[in-house]
Amino acid sequence: MVSRQRLFVVVSLMVLVGAASLVWRPTSSAVLYSGYARADTGPLTLEITVDPPIGSPGDTLRVNARVTNHSPQPLTPSIVIQLPSGLSGNVYALPPGATFNLQESRIDWLPVVPNGAAVEFNLDVVIQSADVLTPERDVIGILRHQGNESRTASQVWLGIPPLVGSVLAQEQATVGRPVRLHADIAGPGPLTVVWDLGDGRRLPIAEPEVAFPAAGNYNISVEVSNPGGSVTRQINLIVLPVPLASFRPDDDTPAVGQPVTFINRSGGQPPLNVFWDFGDGTTLVGQQEPTHTYSRGGAYRVRLTIENGIGRSEAIQDIVVGVAPIADMVIPDRTAVGQPLVGQAFSEDGATRITWDMGDGRSYEGPNVSHQYRRPGDYYVTMTADNGHGLTQVGKWVHVDSGISTLFLPLATLLIGGESVGLNVEDPAELILDPAVERLDGVFTLDPIPFPNGTSLAEQLFAYLNAARARFELPPLTYNYELSSAAQDHARDKARFPDNPHVGTDGTTAAERLLRSSYRGGYAGEATAWGFSDPRLAVEFWINSDSHRPILLNRITNDVGVGYLEDYASANVWHWTAEFGVSYGAPIRATLRAQYPLAGHTALDTDVVNYSWVWPLRPASGERFTVYLVSGERYVSLGSIAQPVYGSLYTLSIDARRVIGAQATTTTRAIGYDWVVRLESGTGQVLAESERRLISFMPDPAATLPLATAVPTLPIVTATPNTAPPVVSPSPVPTEVPPTSELPPVIITATPRPTMAP
Numbered sequence: 161m162v163s164r165q166r167l168f169v170v171v172s173l174m175v176l177v178g179a180a181s182l183v184w185r186p187t188s189s190a191v192l193y194s195g196y197a198r199a200d201t202g203p204l205t206l207e208i209t210v211d212p213p214i215g216s217p218g219d220t221l222r223v224n225a226r227v228t229n230h231s232p233q234p235l236t237p238s239i240v241i242q243l244p245s246g247l248s249g250n251v252y253a254l255p256p257g258a259t260f261n262l263q264e265s266r267i268d269w270l271p272v273v274p275n276g277a278a279v280e281f282n283l284d285v286v287i288q289s290a291d292v293l294t295p296e297r298d299v300i301g302i303l304r305h306q307g308n309e310s311r312t313a314s315q316v317w318l319g320i321p322p323l324v325g326s327v328l329a330q331e332q333a334t335v336g337r338p339v340r341l342h343a344d345i346a347g348p349g350p351l352t353v354v355w356d357l358g359d360g361r362r363l364p365i366a367e368p369e370v371a372f373p374a375a376g377n378y379n380i381s382v383e384v385s386n387p388g389g390s391v392t393r394q395i396n397l398i399v400l401p402v403p404l405a406s407f408r409p410d411d412d413t414p415a416v417g418q419p420v421t422f423i424n425r426s427g428g429q430p431p432l433n434v435f436w437d438f439g440d441g442t443t444l445v446g447q448q449e450p451t452h453t454y455s456r457g458g459a460y461r462v463r464l465t466i467e468n469g470i471g472r473s474e475a476i477q478d479i480v481v482g483v484a485p486i487a488d489m490v491i492p493d494r495t496a497v498g499q500p501l502v503g504q505a506f507s508e509d510g511a512t513r514i515t516w517d518m519g520d521g522r523s524y525e526g527p528n529v530s531h532q533y534r535r536p537g538d539y540y541v542t543m544t545a546d547n548g549h550g551l552t553q554v555g556k557w558v559h560v561d562s563g564i565s566t567l568f569l570p571l572a573t574l575l576i577g578g579e580s581v582g583l584n585v586e587d588p589a590e591l592i593l594d595p596a597v598e599r600l601d602g603v604f605t606l607d608p609i610p611f612p613n614g615t616s617l618a619e620q621l622f623a624y625l626n627a628a629r630a631r632f633e634l635p636p637l638t639y640n641y642e643l644s645s646a647a648q649d650h651a652r653d654k655a656r657f658p659d660n661p662h663v664g665t666d667g668t669t670a671a672e673r674l675l676r677s678s679y680r681g682g683y684a685g686e687a688t689a690w691g692f693s694d695p696r697l698a699v700e701f702w703i704n705s706d707s708h709r710p711i712l713l714n715r716i717t718n719d720v721g722v723g724y725l726e727d728y729a730s731a732n733v734w735h736w737t738a739e740f741g742v743s744y745g746a747p748i749r750a751t752l753r754a755q756y757p758l759a760g761h762t763a764l765d766t767d768v769v770n771y772s773w774v775w776p777l778r779p780a781s782g783e784r785f786t787v788y789l790v791s792g793e794r795y796v797s798l799g800s801i802a803q804p805v806y807g808s809l810y811t812l813s814i815d816a817r818r819v820i821g822a823q824a825t826t827t828t829r830a831i832g833y834d835w836v837v838r839l840e841s842g843t844g845q846v847l848a849e850s851e852r853r854l855i856s857f858m859p860d861p862a863a864t865l866p867l868a869t870a871v872p873t874l875p876i877v878t879a880t881p882n883t884a885p886p887v888v889s890p891s892p893v894p895t896e897v898p899p900t901s902e903l904p905p906v907i908i909t910a911t912p913r914p915t916m917a918p
Contacts (some may be wrong), residue, residue, distance in 0.1 A: 192350070197314035199303045201230035204273070206303040206312065214317045215287045221247075221316070223299065226280035229273035237305040241267040244297035245319060249285040250595060287318055295319030295348035295388075298603075307693045313603070314502055321389030322347035327382055333372065333399045337427020340369045343382045343393065349364060351616040352385045358397075375401040375429060391625070403428030405475035412479045415455065415550035420479070421451045426466050428473070430496045439479075454481040457549075484550025485511040486702045489543040489664055491529075496561040497536055497745065503529045503543070507552075511545040519558070521594075533560040534594065535718045536744055593685075595710035596632040604628075604703040606696050613732055618644070618724040621695035621736060625712065625720060625905040630697050632713055641743060642679040643721020647737040649673065651723035653807075654688060654737070655730040661688045666807030671748045672776035673867065675741065681719055682745020685711035690732035698736040711740055719743050750777050752839055754850040755809070761853075762830060765817040766860040771798070772811045773837045773850055782842030787812050787818070790852065796820065796833075800840075810837075817855045830856040 209224040223243070229235050242250075243265040251260040258269040258281065270277045284420065291297075298313040325344030327622045328423070333339050341355060345366075355363045357370060358378040372378065381394040406425040414420045436444040439460035440453050458481055463472045490780060491503035505514045505527045516524040518531050519539030533539065606627055611620055626636040643892045650664065651767030657665045664673060670686035687708050689698040702708040709715075719741035726734055755772040763769055771787045778784075779802060786800040798814050805811045820831075834852040841847055 170682065175642075178593050192318050193315055194207050195314055195316060195394060196905075197299070197301060197312040199301055199310040199312035201237070201303045201305050201308045201310040204229060204303060204305055205239075206310070207889050208241065208299055208301045208312065208314045210299055210314050210316050214313070216318070216388050216417030217287050217290050219287050221285050221287065223285055225267075225269065225283075225285045225301070226278055227271060227273055227303070228278040229275055231275055233275050235273050235275075235305065236270065237273065237303055239269040239271065239304070240300075240302040241269065242298075242300040243252070243267070243285065244299065244304075244316070246287060246289040246291070246318065247285040248288050249283050251397045253281075255279075255281045271825050276297055276851060285303075290318045290320060292319065292348050292350075295386075307350070308695065309697065311605075318385040319348035319386065319388050321378050322351060322384045322386050324382065324384050324391045324393045327380075327393050327395045329397055329857055331393075332404060332406045335375050335399060335401050335425035335429045336371055336373065337404055338369045338371050338425055339378065339397075340367060341382070341580075342367055345384050347384075347386060348388070349386060354383045354385075356381045356383070371400040371427070372707075375399050398806040401468075401470050403432060403466045403468050403473045404913065405464050405473040407464045407475055407477070409462070409477070409479055412477070413548040414479065414481055416455065416457050416483050417453060418550070419451050419453050422449060422462065422464075424448045424464070426464070426473070426475075428466060428468050429470060433467050435465040437465075439463070457482050480549075482547065482549030483509060485509040485545045485547040486553050487511060487514075487543070487545035487552040487554060489541075489556070490540060490555050491556055491558065493556065494559045495533065497533055500530045500532055501558065503531075503541070505529075505545065507545045507547075509547055511547045511552075515546075517542040534742070534745075536560050536562045562746075586609070593710040594715040595630075596634050596713040596715060597709075599626075600704065600709075603876075604629075604631075604700060608696060616724075617695055618648075618722045619737070621698065621722045621724060624699040625738060626651070626695050626721070628703050628712060634713060634715065637720040637740075638718055639741070640678045640679065640681075640719040640721050640743075643674065643739040643741055644723060645721070646670075646673045646677040646679065647721045647723030647739045648725070649677070649723070649735040650686075650688070650739075651725040653727050654690070654730075655727045655735045658690065658731065658782055662686055664807060666804075666809035667753070667772075667774045668776060668808050670739065672774070672808065673778040674741065675747055675750055676778075676781045676794055679719075679721075679741055680741040680747065683748060684714060684719075684740040684742050684745075686740070687711055687736075687738045687844075689736045691734060695736065702738075712738075714740070714744055743807055750775065750834040750848070752837065752848040752850045754835075754837060754853055757835075757853070757855060759853040760855075762856045762858065763816070764860040765820070765857040766815050766863055768813050768815050769855075770811050770813050770854050771835060771837065773805060774808050774811060775804075775839065775848070776808050777811060779839070783847065784808055784840055785812075785837055786840055787814075787835060787837050789816070789835055789855075791833050798835075817860070820857070830858045832856045 193213035195210035197208045202671045205228040211222050215221050224240070225239065225241055227237060227239060245265055247265060249260065254260060254267070257271055259266060260267050273279050295317050298315055299316060299646060303310045323346040325346070327343045330340040330342050331337070343353070345351065345353065353364065353366045353816070355365065355368055357363070358380050363370070365603055376399055377400060378397045379394060380397050381392055383390060383392045405429050408425065410421045410423060413416070413741045424434070426432070434446055434448060436447070436450055439462050440454060442452065444450050460481065461476060461478050463476050465472070467473070471532070475710070485507045486509055487505060487507040489503055489505045492501060495501040501533070503516070512524065514527050517523070518542055520533060520535070522531065524531070528729045537560055539558050539560060540555055541558050543555055545552045554643050587720065599769045606624060609620070609623055609627065611623070622639055629636065653664055654661060663672055671683040674683050687702050689701055691700040692701065695917045702712050717740045721739040723737040724735070753774045755774060756770060773785070775785070781828065784802045787798040789796045789798060796819055798819055799812050801810060801812050833855055834854045837850045838846050839848040
């Protein structure tokens, strides 16, 4: 609602402004930054002290690292101290066993700590540069010993004192009239602003609005402080006794019959005479802030006149009175989870803004809405139409049945020979997450949980996941065996083949692996981590990761499965996987996905080609996969198989000559086909079919050499060659038992197994 105001001043006023500046730097900042941090791992304690914890470019800070051994024998921990960027130090001051990585500002220290004693070192560092936007930095300490790790951080402030530009009063100053004081302030925070009004009042407000009860000269000062220093600037403000009229309505586009309060912001030396003209024939004398109601729509000019013994002032403002819009909406009264609910709003009397409240915490703006619910239930949908003069609300109950849930993040991509295969099997148009928070204010950490003896690491991972959700007031997730089975299989798979964290070595996506493990709910994301010996650290990593945090803190998710594998033969040793699901959702539709060969592949007709595809479900008894070469309407079967070679990956290996025979040898050019794989029932019914891919075969020159015609010079002896045995065209159908592979080494797994089948 835009204010339209014209101000007429009869008597001119004067504001005299002068400026002075003072700068002060504090000598202590222990209140905000202690510069001390401590980490404990078993019998070892690491302490980091930065003195002083506050500095500006050119200052010198002393970093002290001290490690204490509380055990009865000497220990050799590994310590990492990560310094903020912009610091430089004397590397020759480090003790034996310590190195300084200048590029990464990191100190690696391998001390030998005697029993019951402590070792320490001091390093003086000079602040070369400071980040004005983020002066609060961390000196991070990491203490590692025998596979255990503990982290700590000492927060320091590296910045510059504040900068204060012009200081002014934004309105003309008269007795009793509110005046807003403003200072142009810059510099790193946290900033503290205190105004001294020169009459005994001190206000800790950035932009105070003040009124002076008497005319006169006021020396006003503003003090701006941050941990790096304090700056003071002064102005001289003259407050005059002349009247100055000013007002505003609490609503400048009210509706007919709506009470409007006129807020008087006038000033001047009392006594003041006040006269109001509301523009509809109604006048009022003597009331400072009247309330008036208009009975008809239209434009009205409101006039305020004030006067005292020194002068007279007048202010005018136009307001427009109207009626609330007439509005309605059309929306279905029933839908299903994952299905779009489409609604449309209709309005008269110039509605300028239409908003929708879908009853599940989500809102939209505009005359049309399309929304998908993620939980079944009953929701009250509210449409609000606003034309500036009033609001009209229309509501309706919508029942949401159970249905198919949309696929969730993450969307990793597997590159196969330059082609992209998305993790979302059905490639939905919209991926929806409903995280409790969009971003973090700082580094997220969890307190260690004292688990009873015998608690597996997978159970600990499950507990830390729910502990992290509890920090954001989210309900705990329910443990699910099928999800844990998928998580454990993927953790084992990634220990051996860690290249792509979310794509199985058989080409399956996370959602497909949930189908293979027989999970009956909707897919809600996957999180993987490796190299962390403690599940708490893995969960902290996920929460601090912008791509993983929405998955862990999703309000929609209610099921989780956990997997853990410890394999010292692998590069990263510790491998963690968490699979998330929505119990009331529905699984994705299984898709028969062709893998190899890629479209446009060319081979000799005698080359053995590996036709590969992915199918996440176990074939039923009698079902088989058949690979066809397609030419026009003609389908030529290359062969059938019924068992995967690994996981959900199927491969049929065969050369084209066995099937198409001499057809490929009658020409020297390549013959093109489409290859396709079908899932068929025992009676030949097609249950699923992959995409078609172009493949071409060239005749093998070594197999199609023409015979030379000899010109005889001697009598020709005709010999009748023995008839060659016919070439049998086999249909390669492998045995029902998949090929065996060497078993992996014994590993430690920690996924809890149920006492009975799910």
